[in-house]
Amino acid sequence: MNLFQLRAFDAVARDGSFTRAAARLFISQPAVTGHIKALEEHYQITLLRRTARRVELTEEGIKLAAITRSIFGQVDEAQTLLEANRQLLTGRLEVAADGPHMVMPMLARLRARYPGITVNLRLGNAQETLAALLSEHADVAVLTEVEPRKGLHLQPLSESRICALVPAGHPWLADPAGIRLEQLDQVIMVLREPSSITRRTFDDACAEAGVNPRVLLELDSREAVTEAVAAELGVGVVSSVEVSRDPRVHAIPIQGEGLLNQHMLGCMERRRELRLIQAFFELASS
Incomplete structure (x- = not known):
């Protein structure tokens, strides 16, 4: 099994776009397309449907995405752990919020302190924001009136x-x-x-x-x-x-x-010690 092909599929599944997946992986879009085509041809399976507006997962693609999200989520955590003592010169943070007004000052402070960090911000309603965090499509989220639950770390804002x-x-x-x-x-x-x-x-x-x-x-x-x-x-x-x-x-x-x-900042409990997430929580409370 080719992990480069799985990584390319996972990136497209997360972002719903070959272009954004290429940016996430720092490779060209044709390279992403080639990896996924090779994966589908090798296993004689269709994982993605290309439409005019976006890329959609097939039923088999949805099942595989659940596996690859777990695999590469753990890989990302391992990489972050190994780099925990390095300064935050580069990195990417996925942020979700149920409105722009509270999160924008936080992002401004993050940019001022760590200008090399790239942020992807998802704005949605309260349900969409919580779902993005629980599904680990977001690393941190600004939430309103969220109930405490097992596995979720919340900090009052x-x-x-x-x-x-x-x-x-x-x-x-x-x-x-x-x-x-x-x-x-x-x-x-x-x-x-x-x-x-x-x-x-x-x-x-x-x-x-x-x-x-x-x-x-x-x-x-x-x-x-x-x-x-x-x-x-x-x-x-x-x-x-x-x-x-x-x-x-x-x-x-x-x-x-x-x-x-009540407004809160949240992340998954098992990821709260990751360096970049810690930095964001510290800046949010400053």
């Missing part, structure tokens, strides 16, 4: 508060103390999808307080909520760490119980 998002000139802006949660009863609102952490926290607080807002629109991004509020389609909600600087909208505090979210 900060907490945020749910705020109301209103258009410029809204009468609620007259009171710097903000509004009470009860004032949102029967108010027309534009909110994120129910799986959003911000939406879930807000819904739980409303249910506890007996508040029933009228949800006009459910939107799949923070940007869409901002545009809907700016268009005066309704009141939105936003985390205090994700407030837009858009002059068309303003965030105001909501006074009430259950409107706080």
Whole structure:
């Protein structure tokens, strides 16, 4: 069995792209293609389907990817362990986050301290971010309201508060103390999808307080909520760490119980001693 061929397949399976796999392995794209073609021809098996947009795994490819991810994950850990005493002059860190606002300052500090480190950042919702970490597609992740679980190391970062998002000139802006949660009863609102952490926290607080807002629109991004509020389609909600600087909208505090979210930095417990992950955790807490 040719380990170069398996390594090339594993890289394509992880990244979903021959181009990105070539960059990961520091070889040419034709070399990656050649390794995988040789692997498929030798074992008379189809592992990948090439589509116009991306590369997809066949059923056999999915099974093999689960094995190679474990193999080369351990190889990467061994290499990191052997280089633990070296300065972090080069390396690659896979980072996942459920929003850009908290992670970007961390990446700025990482770049300032270790300019040779390459970072791949995955942005997604809370479920996608946790899944990326647990499947080891990410080395570290910035998470919100994640439950402790075996094998997962979590470090508290900060907490945020749910705020109301209103258009410029809204009468609620007259009171710097903000509004009470009860004032949102029967108010027309534009909110994120129910799986959003911000939406879930807000819904739980409303249910506890007996508040029933009228949800006009459910939107799949923070940007869409901002545009809907700016268009005066309704009141939105936003985390205090994700407030837009858009002059068309303003965030105001909501006074009430259950409107706080906890943010954490996470990695897999068995990998927390790896040098690059340690460095990121140290910078995140500084």
